[in-house]
Amino acid sequence: MRLAWSGVVAASLLAGCALFKGPQMSQTPSESLWQERRAALERIDRFALQARVASNGSLGMKGDLRWQQNPDGSFDLRVAGPFGVGALSIVGTPSLVEVRSREGSQVTNEPEAWLRRKLGWTFPIAGLRYWALGLPAPGSPAVIELDAEGEIAALEQDGWRLEYDEYQPAGPVSLPRRLQLAKPEVTIKLVADRWDGLPGVDTAQPATEPPLQ
Structure with missing residues (x-):
């Protein structure tokens, strides 16, 4: 299970834009970690x-x-x-x-x-390329919630709500292992069994788990 969420980081934020704080406000530790993590994830152009x-x-x-x-x-x-x-x-x-x-x-x-x-x-084909990495898709508003490690615990965008239940090591970053995507008419569960072809990484393969229920 994921750790308790640290709270909503951005409401109606245009994904692809940086997260900003006012001049009198400082970032929380999880927000600082997210900024670093997001920059690393956005450099992943192939997988x-x-x-x-x-x-x-x-x-x-x-x-x-x-x-x-x-x-x-x-x-x-x-x-x-x-x-x-x-x-x-x-x-x-x-x-x-x-x-x-x-x-x-x-x-x-x-x-x-x-x-x-x-x-x-x-x-959601349009957003999945980004959501699978644990990123909001660029070009549309998104609401994200972070955990203590600066990873997205939940994301709302384009009518979908995503909940990230588990991450896995993948070279220099962690990538989603188990996530759930939901709209009123459908819920989709996704388990990432293998990541290959990441920039500078040959293979990231977790242990085998039981089939999806």
């Missing part, structure tokens, strides 16, 4: 993530997720259920992607809406 995902509600799904993030901003996301059922890939950039599945392929700038319409489930 390969292997994870397990499970969601409930009307958009329920369960399977394996693989995300390849490239330095040029492009990515390759693959999701597959048990034994490859419901496999799909989403390849492209934040502004334009190609979605491939048994239903065929389509180029779209709204992959989340496409998934919901065609497959009956969805997840």
